[in-house]
Amino acid sequence: MFNKILIANRGEIALRIIKTCQKLGVKSVAVYSEADADAPFVSEADEAYLLGGPKVNESYLNIDRIVEVAQEANVEAIHPGYGLLSENTDFAKRIEDVGITFIGPSSEAINQMGSKLTARRTMEQAGVPIIPGTNDPIATVEEAQSFAENIGYPVMVKAAHGGGGIGMQIVYDEAELAKAFESNARRAEQFFGNGTMFIEKVIEDAHHVEIQVLADKHGHTIHLNDRECSIQRRHQKVIEEAPSPLISQSTRDEMGQAAIRAAEAIHYVNAGTIEFLVDEDENFYFLEMNTRLQVEHPITELVTGVDLVEQQLNIAYGHELSIKQSDVSLKGHAIEARIYAEDPKTFFPSPGQLTAFEPPEGEGIRNDVGVHSSYQVTPYYDPMLAKLVVYDETRDEAIAKLDQALTQYKVEGIKTNIPFLMDVARAKAFQQGDTRTSFINEFMVKQ
Structure with a gap:
C-alpha cells in the first residue's frame, strides 16, 4: 500500500479520505487555502501545506502549486476527491507525467467522459440506452430549432462540457430555445472554456x-x-x-x-x-x-x-x-x-x-x-x-x-x-x- 498520499481537496471529503488513510496506516498530506487554515481537515492530516489565497484559482485549482507540494512532500499518489480538479484531464495527465499515481481513472478515460457528446457516442456503441438527441455539436440557433422541431418539445439544451447543472436548460418552444441556446453557450464558455452545445429530448416525470x-x-x-x-x-x-x-x-x-x-x-x-x-x-x-x-x-x-x-x-x-x-x-x-x-x-x-x-x-x-x-x-x-x-x-x-x-x-x-x-x-x-x-x-x- 502507499506510504503517503496528498489529498487535492478540502472540507468534508478531505477529512473523509484522511479517515480511511488512518485506517490503512497511510500518511495523509492536506493542502489548503488561506481561508481554510482553521478547517478540521488541515489539523487532522499528518502534514499540511498552504496553497495560496482564498479564491479557488489561487489555491485548489492551482495545478502547478499542487504538483510542487506533492513533489516537496514526496507523496506517491494524489486523491482528488470530488469537484475542483477531480475530473480535470489536464490535472490527471500532469500527475501521470511527473510519475505520481492519480487515484482515479486515466486521463484518457476522463477525457472521453468529459465531453457529453463523446460519452453519448461511446455509450451507444457499447449498447447502453441513450436519450434521443444529437450526437454532434449544434452550431447555430437555427440548427437547434430545426432539430427540436423534429423530435418535439420540450427539449434540454446542454453544454457538452462541464457539470453542476451549468449550461443546462429545459425549453418548451422555439422562441425560448433561441434565448436559452445563446445564454447557456455563453455561460458554458465562461465556466468551462468551451461553449459547445447539444440537445436532448426531455424525459418527462423522470x-x-x-x-x-x-x-x-x-x-x-x-x-x-x-x-x-x-x-x-x-x-x-x-x-x-x-x-x-x-x-x-x-x-x-x-x-x-x-x-x-x-x-x-x-x-x-x-x-x-x-x-x-x-x-x-x-x-x-x-x-x-x-x-x-x-x-x-x-x-x-x-x-x-x-x-x-x-x-x-x-x-x-x-x-x-x-x-x-x-x-x-x-x-x-x-x-x-x-x-x-x-x-x-x-x-x-x-x-x-x-x-x-x-x-x-x-x-x-x-x-x-x-x-x-x-x-x-x-x-x-x-x-x-x-x-x-x-x-x-x-x-x-x-x-x-x-x-x-x-x-x-x-x-x-x-x-x-x-x-x-x-x-x-x-x-x-x-x-x-x-x-x-x-x-x-x-x-x-x-x-
Whole structure:
C-alpha cells in the first residue's frame, strides 16, 4: 500500500479520505487555502501545506502549486476527491507525467467522459440506452430549432462540457430555445472554456438513478447497485438514498450490467458512477458518467458494507478487487441529506461565523463533516457544511430516523437548509417514494 498520499481537496471529503488513510496506516498530506487554515481537515492530516489565497484559482485549482507540494512532500499518489480538479484531464495527465499515481481513472478515460457528446457516442456503441438527441455539436440557433422541431418539445439544451447543472436548460418552444441556446453557450464558455452545445429530448416525470462501479487494473469490473438522486435543486442533488424505491430488482440488475458495459467500453479503472434517467415504465437512459468518487458515496457504503475510498486506494496501488460481483449484496436502507449554509427559503448562500455546530449522534447515524463550532463559513466555496447520513432496516424507518436527526441538528450563527430538508422528509410524496427530478419545483409550488 502507499506510504503517503496528498489529498487535492478540502472540507468534508478531505477529512473523509484522511479517515480511511488512518485506517490503512497511510500518511495523509492536506493542502489548503488561506481561508481554510482553521478547517478540521488541515489539523487532522499528518502534514499540511498552504496553497495560496482564498479564491479557488489561487489555491485548489492551482495545478502547478499542487504538483510542487506533492513533489516537496514526496507523496506517491494524489486523491482528488470530488469537484475542483477531480475530473480535470489536464490535472490527471500532469500527475501521470511527473510519475505520481492519480487515484482515479486515466486521463484518457476522463477525457472521453468529459465531453457529453463523446460519452453519448461511446455509450451507444457499447449498447447502453441513450436519450434521443444529437450526437454532434449544434452550431447555430437555427440548427437547434430545426432539430427540436423534429423530435418535439420540450427539449434540454446542454453544454457538452462541464457539470453542476451549468449550461443546462429545459425549453418548451422555439422562441425560448433561441434565448436559452445563446445564454447557456455563453455561460458554458465562461465556466468551462468551451461553449459547445447539444440537445436532448426531455424525459418527462423522470427519476435520476445512478449505479456505482468499481474496476481494477486486471480487467475486473463490478457494480455496487444503485442510488436514487431525484431530489435536486437546479440540477444539484440535495437528498439521495440507496437503494432506489422506484426500480424493481430486475431493472436494478439490468442497469448494473449496462453500467459495467459502459465502464468497460472506455477501459475504466477505479471508482466511477454511471448516471441514468428512468421513466415511469422503468426504461432507463444514459445521462453521464462521473469519473470520480461521488458526494453521495456514503449511502452505498452503508447498504453494501464496502469502503469505497479503501477500494480506490487499493485499485490505484495495483491490487485486484477484493470483492466479486457475487459478494455484493444490499442490506437495509440509507439516506443522505446535504447540509448547506444557505437560506432555506431562497437557497441563497449564508456565509458567516458558526457559533454552534452540533450534529446529531446515535445508532445508524453517520456525519461526514467539514466544519466546527467556531468555523468561519466563507463565500469562496460550495456552501455544503456536512452530510447527514442515516441507516435503518427499512426505508420507512430510515425516513423516520432522518426526520428525528434533522430535528436534533444544532447550527447557530448562520442560516442552513435544515428546515427545508425537514419539510422534504415529511412530504407525503417523498415518503411514498415519488421522488422524480421535478419534485422540488412541484413541492415548492405546493408550499
